[in-house]
Amino acid sequence: QSVLTQPPSSSGTPGQRVTISCSGSSSNIGSNTINWYQQLPGTAPKLLIHSNNQRPSGVPDRFSGSKSGTSGALAISGLQSEDEADYFCAAWDDSLSGPVFGGGTKLTVL
Amino acid sequence: EVQLVETGGGLIQAGGSLRLSCTASGFSVSGYYMVWVRQAPGKGLEWIAFLYSIRDTYYADSVKGRFTISRDASKNTLYLQMDRLRAEDTAVYYCARGPSGYSYGSRFESWGQGALVTVSS
Numbered sequence: 001q002s003v004l005t006q007p008p009s010s011s012g013t014p015g016q017r018v019t020i021s022c023s024g025s026s027s028n029i030g031s032n033t034i035n036w037y038q039q040l041p042g043t044a045p046k047l048l049i050h051s052n053n054q055r056p057s058g059v060p061d062r063f064s065g066s067k068s069g070t071s072g073a074l075a076i077s078g079l080q081s082e083d084e085a086d087y088f089c090a091a092w093d094d095s096l097s098g099p100v101f102g103g104g105t106k107l108t109v110l
Numbered sequence: 111e112v113q114l115v116e117t118g119g120g121l122i123q124a125g126g127s128l129r130l131s132c133t134a135s136g137f138s139v140s141g142y143y144m145v146w147v148r149q150a151p152g153k154g155l156e157w158i159a160f161l162y163s164i165r166d167t168y169y170a171d172s173v174k175g176r177f178t179i180s181r182d183a184s185k186n187t188l189y190l191q192m193d194r195l196r197a198e199d200t201a202v203y204y205c206a207r208g209p210s211g212y213s214y215g216s217r218f219e220s221w222g223q224g225a226l227v228t229v230s231s
Contacts, residue, residue, distance in 0.1 A: 002154050035217045037155075044204055044221040045147075045155065056219070088155055090216035098168055099145070099216035101155040 003028060003100035004089050011108040017077040020105045022089030024070050028100055032092040034072040036065055039086040039104075048087070049074060076107075084109045112136040112220045114205050119225030126195055130225055132188040132205030140183040143208030145218060146190045148201035156201075159190065162213040173199075197231040 005023040012018040022034060036049035047056055049065035052072065064075045076083055089102040118130040130146075132139075145160040159179040161167045167179050178191040188205050203225050206218035 032216070037218075044224055045206075045218075046221070047217065047219050050209075050217045050219075090155075092214060092216050098160065098170060099157045101147075101157070101216075103154040 002103035003093060003096070004091065004102035006087075006089060006102035006105045008103065009106045009108065011110055012076075012079045013110050014079055014081065016079045017075060018079060018107065019076075020074045020087050020089075020107070022072045022074070022102050024072075024091055024100075026070060027095040028070075028091040028093040029067065029072055030070040031094055034065065034067050035090045036063075036074045037088045037090065039088065041085070045088060079109055081109050083107060112207070114207065114220055114222035116203065116205055116222040116225035119203065119227045121228045121230060122195055124195060124197055124229055124231045126229075127191070127193045128195065128227060129192070130190040130203055130205075130227070132190075132222055134186050134188070134207070137207070138183070139181050139186055139188050139207075142210070143212050143214060144179075144181065144188050145206050145208070146177075146179060146188075147204045147206055147218075148199075149204070149224075150198075150201040153201075160214070161188070166213065192227070195227075195229045197229050200227060200229045202226050 037045040038048040039045045052067040053065040086104045093100045113135045176194045205222045207220045
């Protein structure tokens with residue numbers, strides 16, 4: 001079982017806003033930043049959000065991240081069909097001395 | 111352009127050994143925090159090993175004592191030596207690079223395409 005907890009699935013219609021949650025503990029999200037990855041079918045993960053809420057160059061501003069306490073969230077506004085993918089959260093864990101990931105959320109665009 | 115290319119995956123019997131390579135271009139593997147992450151079929155991501163300096167190597171409990179991460183600066187390549195393989199090691203193995211100036215973390219800016227390792231029991 002994954003150290004960080006995400007809902008296994010989420011869905012929305014084009015143009016809608018969806019939010020994916022990520023829950024952890026004091027040893028990971030509570031004391032370190034969250035990063036989010038997007039994995040399109042059959043491809044490697046791609047960094048989508050880093051340092052809780054920063055977008056790498058080239059990532060549309062439809063994607064945003066937030067963190068509060070031991071939880072975080074990824075928001076996608078103006079949902080598009082190409083956003084259909086798996087999304088993973090990640091954080092450093094001080095107790096495990098390594099990075100930990102969420103189990104992933106499969107986003108379906110209806 | 112930063113690029114990572116994994117090779118060495120394949121089908122192996124349980125108890126056997128395999129070495130994965132991750133050849134980098136566009137940067138030097140010696141100067142970055144590098145990690146191996148795996149993804150079992152239909153499952154999530156699992157960190158298994160990371161390396162910053164030759165003295166700073168760390169392993170997940172699931173592979174400790176069986177897997178070894180290393181790098182060869184002259185070949186600009188990261189390796190993962192996998193011994194005593196088990197069926198539960200079956201996964202796509204990715205190498206990834208941390209950002210400049212970081213010696214640890216969960217932020218990986220570049221990923222390889224992945225190498226499939228299948229361990230038959």
